[in-house]
Amino acid sequence: MEISGTVAVVTGGGAGIGAAIARAIVAHGGSVVVADLNADRVAAVADSINGSASSTVAASVAGDVSDPAVIDRIIATAEEQFGPVDLYVANAGTTAGMGLDSDDAAWQTALDVNVLAHVRAARALVPGWVERGRGYFLSTASAAGLLTQIGSVTYSVSKHAAVGFAEWLSVTYGDKGIAVSCLCPMGVNTELLNAGFETDRDGASVAASAVTSAGNVLEPDDVADVVIEALGDERFLILPHPEVLKMYQHKGSDYGRWISGMQRYQRALTES
Template identity: 75%
Template sequence: MQLTGAVAIVTGAGAGIGAAIARALVDAGADVVLADLDVAAVTALADSINADSINADRPGRARACGGDVSDETVIAELIRVADTEFGPVDLYVANAGTTAGLGLDSDEAAWTTATQVNLMAHVRAARALVPGWVARGRGYFLSTASAAGLLTQIGSVTYSVTKHAAVGFAEWLAVTYGDDGIAVSCLCPMGVNTELLNSGFAGARDGASLAASAVTQAGEVLEPAQVAELVIEAIGDERFLVLPHPQVLDMYRRKGSDYDRWIAGMRRYQRTLRHGHG
């Protein structure tokens, strides 16, 4: 996919991976609508990106929008704004995520939030965009899932299950619409230095520190800009699986080759983490 002149929407763009991807897309020449619940953060980012683009004489531009991107009316508004300001959407980056819920005692509200943000936001965006992409013969959907969607998330059942679902949905899109010119990528990082990790899993909730440690002790914690650089490369290659931590692929292969052994290994890892937490 050629990003120069492309029109993109990035959700969860107020900070972290979403903000880094949005900036990288504009740097590559795309026009981007940035969406986030935090209107002030996403507006400030759009202003910064636009100022940088002018100073560097780059063609890409940014436009901020606030709202809950699991709401189909908000998604429709993002698409309308993109179309009005820049043109038809070429790329949708479903990046917004939540760590709502943790253990088996997670209540219905936590499950609803996790499912709506981590999965149904992707489904509703694809429902709104894919028919038009098929008619045009091209389009790109990038799903930010997680290594938890390929492996699991020790300490959080809601995150693990909904990220597995996000991976499954991305796979289905790629299989079903690949012959219609629709490209799909699925981003599955481990630890990234974001608020979702630092204040989400690593918050004061019972069990949250276990979930955070399971991520931070499994491998290097990357910066969002490092992840965004790999995302841009993957879009250029139209590569499905984007793994900022390459060891995730080895873990996934071990899981598939001997599920029982993998589960036993994860249980040992969990015991080690629990021992470290007293």
């Protein structure tokens, strides 16, 4: 994909990876609508991007990006201000819930934000992209979606589902001009890690330790750089932590041994 001239949407764009990807898209010649639940932060991101540009290249929409009505408003804002959406970055995420005692409300939040927000956005955009013969959907999942997330069942399951949806979307529409990428980082220095997993909820400290001890914790701008490169190649699996591929291959080569190793890893985290 050629980023220059692209009209993009980035959800979860009020901070972290989303804000970094939005800035990177504009730096490479695109325009962007950033969306987030936090109205003040997402407006500040758009204002900051526009303040560094010679024209208006960013707009903001506040709301729950898993809500179909909000998704429609995001797409309409892009079309009114910049043109038809070329690239949709489904980046918003949540750590709602934690252990097996997570209630149905926490499960619903995790599934809505981490999975169904992607499904609903694709439902709104893909038919039009097929008519145009092009479009790009980028799903932010997690290394947890390829491996697992020690300490958080809701995060692990919903991120597995996000990977599964991205796979299905690529297989089903890849021959119709629709490119799909799935971003699966490990630790990134964001609020999702620092505030989402670093809480007093049951299992949260173990979940955070599992992420931070597995590899380097990257900065959001580092992830954005990898994303821009991968979009240029239209690469499906985007791994800012290259070691995740070896972990995933090890999991697939001997599932039982991998499970045993993860059990040992969990014990080490809980006993430390």
